[in-house]
Amino acid sequence: MSSPLEFEELSQTCRRDSFCLDCFHAFCSHCCGSHHHRGPFHTAISVDVAGRPVFQPGDSQWMPDEVVRAIAAEDYDTPLPRDSYCTGCKKIFCAAACPHHSNGTCLAGVVLRIEEHGGAHCVRCTGFEPWFRRVEGYLGDPVGEEEDELLLLPVLRRAPGTCAQCHAHWAGWHYEQHCSLPCINAWRQEVLMRRERREARRAARDLANLQIHH
Ligand SMILES: [Zn+2]
Ligand SMILES: [Zn+2]
Ligand SMILES: [Zn+2]
Ligand SMILES: [Zn+2]
Ligand SMILES: [Zn+2]
DSSP, X not given: OOOOGGGOOTTXXXXXXXXXXXXXXXXXXXXXXXXXXXXGGEEEOEXXXXXXXXXXXXXXXXXXXHHHHHHHTSOOSSOEEOOEEETTTTEEEOTTTOOTTTTTSSOSOOEEEEEEETTEEEEEEOSOSTTHHHHGGGBOSOOSOOBTTBEEEEBOOOOTTBOTTTOOBOSSOTTXXXXXXXHHHHHHHHHHHHHHHHHHHHHHHHHHHHHHTO
């Protein structure tokens, strides 16, 4: 399921729940279900309470021992944070469980790095990336520590079917961001003000750095 970042429940975690007999790897069906061939090469793994894979009585008829061993060797238990978002397929995923969005399998996308700060989920970026203007509207003012040039910008969450500005429920197509022209204008104004605050913050920091070095 693809969905805009501002709709995503970012605090949910993933875990590996399937095994691909083609790549010979376990994967998370939420993150990676569409990246592996379906059908006989793709098997869902049931786990017991301890997180160990459970095999069905008929499995041994078609599963060679090496496959059973490979399946059993993987980790289906550890919760995996949803720490990345692909702007191409509009998907939140766990980078450790799915390399496909950044290794060329997913051609259209840029992978955003998601970090948690004080309960908010934030995108770590400079604000000058070529893709930034596309996501700028749903990122708030910087929080937490700046890391090199990278700011931590909280995702402004929104429920589908609500206006990004006044948060009213409305009958429009639910991916549409605003309920009315005044809301579009007010929202644009806020995006602009946040941009100006970021630029002022950057200018102040550059000036401070200049004074340290002179
Ligand atoms: Zn996942
Ligand atoms: Zn994948
Ligand atoms: Zn595969
Ligand atoms: Zn992608
Ligand atoms: Zn509105």
